[in-house]
Amino acid sequence: MNLTDKKVAVLGAGSSGKAAARLAMVKGAQVQVFDTSDSVTNWPDDISLVTGATVATGQSFDCDLVVISPGIETDCEFVKSFSRANNEIIGELELACRYFSGKIIAITGTNGKTTTTSLIEKILTEAGIKAVACGNYGVPVADVVMREDMPEALALEVSSFQLETIKQFHPNIAIWLNFAPDHMDRYTKVEDYYQAKLRIFENQTAQDLAIVRAHEKLPELRAKTETFSTEDHDATLYYEGTKIMESGKELVDLCDTTLFQRHNAENVMSAILATRQLDVSLDSIKKTLASFAPPGHRCEVVRKLNDVLWLNDSKATNLHALEAAVKSQDAPVILIAGGKDKGLDYTPVTPLLKQKVKACIVFGQITEQLYRDFSSVVPCFKASDVADCVSQAAKLAQAGDVVLFSPGTSSFDMFTGYVQRGQAFRDAVNQLENPTL
Numbered sequence: 001m002n003l004t005d006k007k008v009a010v011l012g013a014g015s016s017g018k019a020a021a022r023l024a025m026v027k028g029a030q031v032q033v034f035d036t037s038d039s040v041t042n043w044p045d046d047i048s049l050v051t052g053a054t055v056a057t058g059q060s061f062d063c064d065l066v067v068i069s070p071g072i073e074t075d076c077e078f079v080k081s082f083s084r085a086n087n088e089i090i091g092e093l094e095l096a097c098r099y100f101s102g103k104i105i106a107i108t109g110t111n112g113k114t115t116t117t118s119l120i121e122k123i124l125t126e127a128g129i130k131a132v133a134c135g136n137y138g139v140p141v142a143d144v145v146m147r148e149d150m151p152e153a154l155a156l157e158v159s160s161f162q163l164e165t166i167k168q169f170h171p172n173i174a175i176w177l178n179f180a181p182d183h184m185d186r187y188t189k190v191e192d193y194y195q196a197k198l199r200i201f202e203n204q205t206a207q208d209l210a211i212v213r214a215h216e217k218l219p220e221l222r223a224k225t226e227t228f229s230t231e232d233h234d235a236t237l238y239y240e241g242t243k244i245m246e247s248g249k250e251l252v253d254l255c256d257t258t259l260f261q262r263h264n265a266e267n268v269m270s271a272i273l274a275t276r277q278l279d280v281s282l283d284s285i286k287k288t289l290a291s292f293a294p295p296g297h298r299c300e301v302v303r304k305l306n307d308v309l310w311l312n313d314s315k316a317t318n319l320h321a322l323e324a325a326v327k328s329q330d331a332p333v334i335l336i337a338g339g340k341d342k343g344l345d346y347t348p349v350t351p352l353l354k355q356k357v358k359a360c361i362v363f364g365q366i367t368e369q370l371y372r373d374f375s376s377v378v379p380c381f382k383a384s385d386v387a388d389c390v391s392q393a394a395k396l397a398q399a400g401d402v403v404l405f406s407p408g409t410s411s412f413d414m415f416t417g418y419v420q421r422g423q424a425f426r427d428a429v430n431q432l433e434n435p436t437l
Contacts (some may be wrong), residue, residue: 001100004028004104009061009082012069013040013049019142020067020092021047023099026146032061036078058082067095070136070161085096091165093158095189096141098168103153103275106169108200109213111321113137113157115294116177116267119259120274121157124290127280136162137295153278160196170203170297171331173277175211175270176218193385210272213266228269230262230268244269251282257289261299261328285387297422299325299406307399313406314422317343322408323349326356331402333357335404336389337374338364339409341419346370359396361389361421365413385414386421390428 010017012034020030025047034053043049048315050057055436058081066089068074076091083089097104105198107116114137121138130151134144137157144151156171163169179197201210205221212218214229229235232305238245243253244265251272254260259268272285294300304310313325317339317434326333346369353360354377362370363383374380381396383389385427386405394405411421 001027001095005030006065007063008032008065008067009034009058009063010067011079011304012071013037013043013070013081014049014069014071015090016071016140017067017069018044018047019140020069020095023064023096023142024067024148027099029065032063034058034061036437047221053078055081056435057364064089065090066154067092068165070159070165074164081413085231088167089165090167091162092140092142093135093162094166094169095171096145099145100150100242101139102151103173103278104156104158104171105153105173105175105178106158106171106200107175107270108158108160108163108197109175109319110180111316111324112177112263112267112360113159114315115264115298116175116270117155117157117429118295119267119271119288119292122292123271123275123280123288124155124278124284125335127152127275127278127284129278129280133157135159135302144145144370158200160193162197163199166199166202168203171200171208173209173274174200174204174223175274176200176213176216177266177270178213178324180318180322180323181218202396209274209277211270226273228266230265237273237289239265244272252286252289254289258293259289263299263328264325269298274376285350297418299404300330302426305432308394308397309402311402311404312425312429313404313408313421314411314418314425316406316408317347317410319344319346319408322406325404325406326352329356329402329404331400332398332399334393334396334403335378336363336386336393336403336405336425337361337408338362338370338383338389339407339411340413341365341369344409344410349408350374353378358401361392361396363389364407364409370408387428390425390432394432 006029008023008029010032010033024031033049121133131153132151134153135156136159208223209227210221210223214227214232214235227235228237230239242250243250299313302310316322359379360374361381405425415421
């Protein structure tokens with residue numbers, strides 16, 4: 001892609017927009033960044049920025065290329081105002097990957113993307129393959145392709161938002177972890193979200209590999225397909241007890257790793273299928289698994305107190321993640337759930353709650369909805385905040401129980417994000433021996 005002396009408009013002044021602007025400048029373009037916010041802090045002096053941008057701003061700016069940040073809806077009037085018959089509109093992911101010639105392992109799914117992306121990076125690095133975790137997790141791809149020491153492979157987490165703006169994006173290996181309704185505050189219907197995710201396979205050929213969770217409802221794919229499952233023994237890899245199996249033979253026993261729970265076993269299986277495609281040995285994979293710790297706030301153990309296990313799963317920002325976390329527990333569960341109203345239906349999870357959960361504590365903007373939906377199958381209690389949730393759970397929990405903080409929705413009603421929410425849970429749990437609680 002030749003950008004020399006081309007005029008490029010970058011929409012959005014976040015990390016993705018900044019990286020896209022920098023890359024376009026390095027490639028010789030004249031770049032202008034536009035953001036609808038009235039002010040942007042910590043912006044570099046050498047990148048031209050227009051704040052308070054409007055539709056009128058876009059209508060008056062002629063350019064050869066428009067690069068959209070993933071947080072901006074592609075069909076909004078602001079984006080449309082920059083559209084011309086002779087310019088191209090793409091995202092930062094598409095722009096950056098046009099300048100990368102190595103192997104791309106792309107990971108998408110409603111849940112598990114970040115753990116899988118991080119694990120693949122670690123496995124490849126352990127095997128002596130230069131790899132970087134990037135995209136929706138880690139650093140923007142545009143930052144990576146500007147490095148002097150270009151990696152041999154990308155472990156690339158891709159969101160539906162990023163996939164909306166691809167054209168030529170072509171992963172050598174595409175991983176589809178799972179699919180469940182999410183982001184209904186952005187998409188008008190579930191089908192739109194599904195179609196955006198599905199674009200990960202759009203440019204693959206018969207020489208590529210698609211790795212798919214067994215029984216996902218996908219159309220016929222052009223790439224060779226391998227599957228994984230925690231239930232179906234006909235999948236390429238499957239999970240039995242704590243062991244990952246292939247054709248009746250044990251590959252890896254996860255019992256002494258941090259990844260033994262069912263949902264993480266799926267992440268491991270997809271990572272094995274992907275990395276062995278790049279000729280990584282099973283011994284090397286096992287070595288990485290033995291020392292790997294998933295990123296925080298994903299069913300992480302906060303502490304065990306009085307034989308009660310406290311798990312922080314604040315990253316569970318949708319119903320499928322909540323469901324996966326509950327399914328992975330073998331002990332009686334006290335579930336803490338709640339947060340922002342994302343327009344999701346929570347009734348489908350009630351049969352699982354009836355089976356696995358002994359009590360539920362709900363909080364946040366969707367307190368009343370969850371109380372209404374869950375109290376028909378389990379004892380349900382309302383809490384004012386996360387600390388109150390922990391206090392109530394401590395009174396309910398008995399030896400052998402698991403207290404699972406798996407909110408099932410986003411955190412923006414009360415917190416800046418799932419990390420701050422998870423830290424609030426950690427702090428409250430770690431203060432449990434304090435009499436003030």
